[in-house]
Amino acid sequence: ADTAHTAGAAGASSAAGAAGAGSAKPPKPTNGWKLDKNIQNWLLYNIFDEAQVDEVVFAIMLLYIPGLRGGPLERLRESARESNFGKGAKAERTRSVLRELA
Numbered sequence: 001a002d003t004a005h006t007a008g009a010a011g012a013s014s015a016a017g018a019a020g021a022g023s024a025k026p027p028k029p030t031n032g033w034k035l036d037k038n039i040q041n042w043l044l045y046n047i048f049d050e051a052q053v054d055e056v057v058f059a060i061m062l063l064y065i066p067g068l069r070g071g072p073l074e075r076l077r078e079s080a081r082e083s084n085f086g087k088g089a090k091a092e093r094t095r096s097v098l099r100e101l102a
Contacts (some may be wrong), residue, residue, distance in 0.1 A: 035064070047097065050089045058093060063102040074092050077101055 026094040045062055046052035068076065080101065 030077075040072060044072055044079075047076070048079075048090045048093045050093070058096075062096060062100050065097065075080050 043053060043057070044074070045060055047058065050058075053061070076097065077089045080094050083090060084098060085091065
């Protein structure tokens with residue numbers, strides 16, 4: 001799990017660079033960079049768990065989310081809807097993700 005987390009952090013860091021500051025839609029990377037599908041899936045599956053995805057990577061993922069398309073976008077949207085209850089860190093993360101998906 002630590003390897004995936006570390007790889008996820010590295011991949012997500014690149015996502016932040018590709019996202020651009022203040023843009024409505026992240027531009028397509030010009031250097032051919034693409035977040036590894038397995039890392040993306042792991043991050044999206046664990047995004048609400050602060051023990052798995054630290055605050056820095058979570059903040060980067062919030063920048064990455066607007067660029068999601070297709071299946072990953074729909075799965076994240078559904079997961080966020082199912083997790084949107086209660087109080088605490090998970091609930092706060094869920095609401096942050098839902099704001100990005102709006």
